[in-house]
Each structure stands twice: as structure tokens, then as C-alpha cells.
Amino acid sequence: TLPLEHGAHRIGNRTDADMTRWRSQRLGQFIHWGLYAIPGGEWKGKTYNGAAEWIRSWKEMPQQEYDNLYKQFNPVNYRPEEWAQQASDMGAKYMIITTKHHDGFCLWPSKYSKYTVAASPWKKDIIGPMVDAYNKKGIDVYLYFSIIDWNQPDWRAALKTPADAAAYQRFKVFVKNQLTELLQRYPTVKGFWFDGTWDDSWKNDGAFSDELEQYLQRLHPGLIIGSRLRADEKGARHFDSNSRLMGDYEQGWERKLPEKSADVHGNDWEGVMTIPENQWGYNAKWTGHIKSSNELIEMLVKSASLGGNFVINFGPKSDGTFRTEEVQRMQEIGHWMKINSSAIDGGTDAGFAKQDWGYYIRKSGTDSVYMVVCNVPVSGNLRVKLPAQTTLANVTSLEKNIISGTPELIGKNEYFIHLDHKSQDAPFVILLQTSKENRDNSSFEKAKT
Ligand SMILES: C[C@@H]1N[C@@H](C(=O)NCc2ccccc2)[C@H](O)[C@@H]1O
Numbered sequence: 001t002l003p004l005e006h007g008a009h010r011i012g013n014r015t016d017a018d019m020t021r022w023r024s025q026r027l028g029q030f031i032h033w034g035l036y037a038i039p040g041g042e043w044k045g046k047t048y049n050g051a052a053e054w055i056r057s058w059k060e061m062p063q064q065e066y067d068n069l070y071k072q073f074n075p076v077n078y079r080p081e082e083w084a085q086q087a088s089d090m091g092a093k094y095m096i097i098t099t100k101h102h103d104g105f106c107l108w109p110s111k112y113s114k115y116t117v118a119a120s121p122w123k124k125d126i127i128g129p130m131v132d133a134y135n136k137k138g139i140d141v142y143l144y145f146s147i148i149d150w151n152q153p154d155w156r157a158a159l160k161t162p163a164d165a166a167a168y169q170r171f172k173v174f175v176k177n178q179l180t181e182l183l184q185r186y187p188t189v190k191g192f193w194f195d196g197t198w199d200d201s202w203k204n205d206g207a208f209s210d211e212l213e214q215y216l217q218r219l220h221p222g223l224i225i226g227s228r229l230r231a232d233e234k235g236a237r238h239f240d241s242n243s244r245l246m247g248d249y250e251q252g253w254e255r256k257l258p259e260k261s262a263d264v265h266g267n268d269w270e271g272v273m274t275i276p277e278n279q280w281g282y283n284a285k286w287t288g289h290i291k292s293s294n295e296l297i298e299m300l301v302k303s304a305s306l307g308g309n310f311v312i313n314f315g316p317k318s319d320g321t322f323r324t325e326e327v328q329r330m331q332e333i334g335h336w337m338k339i340n341s342s343a344i345d346g347g348t349d350a351g352f353a354k355q356d357w358g359y360y361i362r363k364s365g366t367d368s369v370y371m372v373v374c375n376v377p378v379s380g381n382l383r384v385k386l387p388a389q390t391t392l393a394n395v396t397s398l399e400k401n402i403i404s405g406t407p408e409l410i411g412k413n414e415y416f417i418h419l420d421h422k423s424q425d426a427p428f429v430i431l432l433q434t435s436k437e438n439r440d441n442s443s444f445e446k447a448k449t
Helices: 017-025 052-057 063-072 080-090 127-136 162-185 206-219 293-305 324-343
Strands: 027-031 094-100 140-146 191-195 250-254 269-273 308-314 347-349 358-363 368-373 381-385 390-397 408-411 414-418 428-436
Touching: 017 140, 017 308, 027 080, 052 063, 080 127, 080 324, 094 127, 127 140, 127 162, 140 162, 162 206, 269 293, 293 308, 293 324, 293 347, 293 358, 308 324, 324 368, 324 428, 368 381
Parallel strands: 027 094, 027 308, 094 140, 140 191, 250 269, 269 308
Antiparallel strands: 347 358, 358 368, 368 428, 381 414, 390 428, 408 414
16 A cells, blocks of 8 residues: 555544434434525526536526625525425435535635625525524535635635735635534534535645544544545545545445445445436526435435445525425425435445335344335335345334235245235335244354453
């Protein structure tokens, strides 16, 4: 392995209480809210095909006009307690809020920038009341922070001249000041969700990203920061030049999920997902495939079955309300979680052979393994192949009238669980209590005393 000064500083997952809590939470709510919600993907009657929160980068968008949108930011219908209640009803255990997206507009009255809510008609801090409302519902809060800041004159995508280097030096001080300010103002937050760290200016300064992460950990012990913040001294991101994960969990799964256990190498990881194909901020016209609640539930289940967290994104409107489709998803997912959340909370990879009907999720540290059935076989037989030395002690469903009869042994450690012929309109859950095969006829010698 290469001698790295700014590569991974830890091998394997964190085992402290904060990370154990994060790992048990499994379902999160992402919120992208800012000035981009005002145009909502449209400008002077024309629609923008990209992601709505990137509209400032659209060649037809006069950037000064975008930058002046702060004069219209006045979310008169913003009710953070209602936001927190609907997130709680959905079954979200943590929430990630955009404090500042790539456009640089701060949803808190930062003393390091003029481009904040304080300059808007709203005037008041948006973040504080949100953190308080969510915490009051028992939901942890993480702060999304974009390193890219199109509003800051000292930000650079690349350093080409000594003047660039001097400007970027000032910019890094600004970044450190804003992050310090956020931790001081909102001490109950559990971590940062960094973004906008793919440019050369950041990639080529691994030392700074490493020192910044260590500085933030000292300031706020236990802070959780994903792999998207860091670069090592050779410009490697997420995984250092020795292929070791940097940060506390793999944070590269954006609008995509791993397929199988081997894709995540036993690391903690988190997938973040949009309901439409690729809109994070509010876009008036959603085009392409809009994910149903059942599709989002299956992604959540798949994530938990592969030992990761799943975060669903919402883009509130400029007045502070949520669009109907998003309210519907929160209610439908919440209804499913009310019945089935025991299979999700504290869920992790069961290590069982994957079957076509769906996913296994082990309740961390127990012999309880949940089957979440997403594809009912026309045969009505759910094949279950247990690992060696494992027997089936009990089989129950979380809802009634799912299973018919008792499991049928069809081979060594292999069973069919027969289903009731009742049609299902959502994934359903079967709990397997397993136990280790008794060893009195085992072949190994008792240890010689
Ligand atoms: C969480 C999302 N990340 C922002 C983004 O720019 N994604 C596009 C992107 C994703 C991965 C590498 C480069 C660029 C989007 O605007 C959202 O904030």
C-alpha cells in the first residue's frame, strides 16, 4: 500500500454510539429548498430540462436575475412543525436540509455572507426553527453544505494563476468559518452532508479536506461525515489511493443503489433518491418516470437488506408547502412503515442467499430475519435457503392471512413457505426466527483441557 498522509484514517466501520444510531435509522428525508424553488425549473415561459436547483447554470438564465431572486424569498406558508410532523408520520428517523446549495444562498443569517435569508423579505432564520421542530419529533438533523459556491467571488473550480490560489485560500477560510458558525448555531445536529466537491480546486487539496474533517470532529465529537467531503493527496475521492473508504460511510450512491452485498464491501453506506428522475429542488413540471410509494419502499427495503440507509428527497415550493405528489408519498410510505417498520429499524444484511421474491433483513445483533416480499411467485411458494447450521424455529407474518400452513422442508436447510392466495398491493413481511443447529452430533472435537 502507498504511504498516505491524507487517506483513510480508519479501517472498518465506526462502532461509537452516534454511528450505531445512524446505522439503525435506515430511512431519512432529504429536503432541497432555496431560491431555485422560485423559478421551479421555468424561466420567462421556457422550461429547463436539467435539475431545477441548477437553473442558475442554464445558458438562457441571466445570472444577475437569478442572484436577485433573494428579493422574492418570502415563504409565507412555511410551517416547520408541520414539516416535522409529516416526516415523523412517514417514519423518517433523520432529515438532511440544504443550508446552502451551489448557488451560495444561505438559509441561515450567516455573518460571513450577505447572500442570506437576512437580506430577503422573510428576514428570519429558516434553519433554526426547522432543526428545533424536527428534534422535537425525535428526528435527527444533518446539514447539507455545498462546497461549490457560485456567489462567492473567491470560489474557483480550478486554480490557474497565483491570483486564483490567493482567492481560493480566502475561500477556504470562508468555508471553515461558515461550518464553525453552523455548529455553534445548531449544536444538536448530528453531521454534515457535503456536496459539490468534485472540482479540481477541491480535489487537488486533499490536505485541506482532511484537516477540515479533523477540525470539525474536534469541534463537535461524534459528528458524522460521509465520503464525499474528502480527497487524498493524490486527488482520489470516496476511496483513497489504497482503495480504503474515507469518511464515516460511502456517500456516492446518488440516484442509484448497490445491487448486491459485494458492491458495498461491508462499509456503511447511504443512498439518496429523487421521486422524479432527477429533480432535487422544486420543479413545477416533473417529467419522466415518477417513482410510486411501492417503488420507494422496495428501494428502502433493498437498502436495509444491503446494510445501508435510504434517503428520499423532497423539494418544497417557494411558499413553504409541499406538492401533492410528495405529501402522498409521505402518507403512503408512513402507512406501510406503521405496519412494517420493525423490519426496517435496526435492519441490516442477513447474509442469506438472495431469492427472487424479495429481500432478507436481519434485525441487527439478533436471530430475527425478516423476509420482505416484493414479487409474489405465481406458484405461491416462497423458497427459503438457510445458511448451513441454521434451522427455522418459527415463521410468522406481520399481517394476518399471509401464510398458509407450516413451512415445507424441501431439502437440506431449504423450505417452501406457502402463501395464502390473497392479492397484495404492497410489499409484505414475514418474520423468521432462526436458531443455530444443535451441535451434540457435531464432528469437531471438544477442546482438549
Ligand atoms: C444531492 C445532489 N447533488 C447535486 C449535484 O450536483 N449532483 C450532480 C452530480 C452528482 C455526482 C457528481 C457530480 C455531479 C444535486 O444538485 C443535489 O444537491
